[in-house]
Amino acid sequence: MQEHVFSVDLDAPVAEVWDLFWYREPDRPQGKIGQIHILHPGDEIGEGLVRHCTFPVPKILGSGGVGRSWEWLTQVRLHESWRYDAVGKPLWSRAEGFTRLEDLGDGRTRVHFTERYECFNPWMRRVGLERWVHSRISRDNDTILAALEGGLKWHRKRRRQQPTDPDPGLPIP
Numbered sequence: 001m002q003e004h005v006f007s008v009d010l011d012a013p014v015a016e017v018w019d020l021f022w023y024r025e026p027d028r029p030q031g032k033i034g035q036i037h038i039l040h041p042g043d044e045i046g047e048g049l050v051r052h053c054t055f056p057v058p059k060i061l062g063s064g065g066v067g068r069s070w071e072w073l074t075q076v077r078l079h080e081s082w083r084y085d086a087v088g089k090p091l092w093s094r095a096e097g098f099t100r101l102e103d104l105g106d107g108r109t110r111v112h113f114t115e116r117y118e119c120f121n122p123w124m125r126r127v128g129l130e131r132w133v134h135s136r137i138s139r140d141n142d143t144i145l146a147a148l149e150g151g152l153k154w155h156r157k158r159r160r161q162q163p164t165d166p167d168p169g170l171p172i173p
Contacts, residue, residue, distance in 0.1 A: 001118040002134040008145045009110050012152050014101050017109045018079045020151045021099070022046055027158075042073060046082065049073040053086075058136050063090035091133055092120045111148070 010017055022045075024038060034055035042049035050072050057067035069088035076082040081100040088095060097115040104110055119130040 001116055002131055003114070003116045004134065005112075005114045007110050007112045008148065009104065009108060010148060010152065011107065012109055013107045014079050014103045014109050016152065016155070017101055017111060017148075020148065020155060023155065039070075042076070045076050045078045046073055047076040049076075057090060058133065061090040061133070069095070091124055091130065093130070094118055094120065113144075 012020075024041060034053055037052045038049065039052055040048065040050040050070070053069045053071060055067045055069070056065055057063060059065040061067075067088060067090060069086040071084045071086040073082050073084045079101065081098065083099075084095075084097045086095040086097070087093070095115055095117045097113065100112040102110040102112060117130070117134045119125055124130050
């Protein structure tokens with residue numbers, strides 16, 4: 001089994017970072033490092049959400065450079081953390097991941113990621129292919145940081161462009 005752990009700091013409060021991950025409207029941008037399609041939204045905070053993800057993998061695996069995973073999110077704690085369990089390919093595998101948001105104060109958040117990954121085929125583990133593939137997929141934390149920062153910019157722009165609602169206490173003429 002392989003494990004990848006890393007953290008990134010963002011100049012945004014926890015609630016804004018939460019929205020970055022959990023925004024479900026159809027206008028949400030799809031990243032250059034992969035795409036996420038919501039198959040089932042889960043409950044009001046996302047518990048039970050099911051998603052299909054695509055992401056780059058080494059072309060040598062024979063999948064045209066595209067990996068796929070089907071993920072189920074559980075243990076969702078609003079503005080705090082969540083867990084996912086996944087089945088993926090081209091190396092048929094299972095993964096579990098954890099994301100935790102840490103409030104650093106002053107409108108900053110540290111995002112902690114942990115993923116454990118294991119191929120179903122024990123031969124793939126013995127010859128080191130599992131380790132090699134996981135290291136290739138997990139090596140580019142700078143790209144993830146850039147995607148998160150870009151997502152924050154997109155959400156801030158989206159919020160600025162939303163029309164403001166009139167005061168609900170005033171009668172509409």
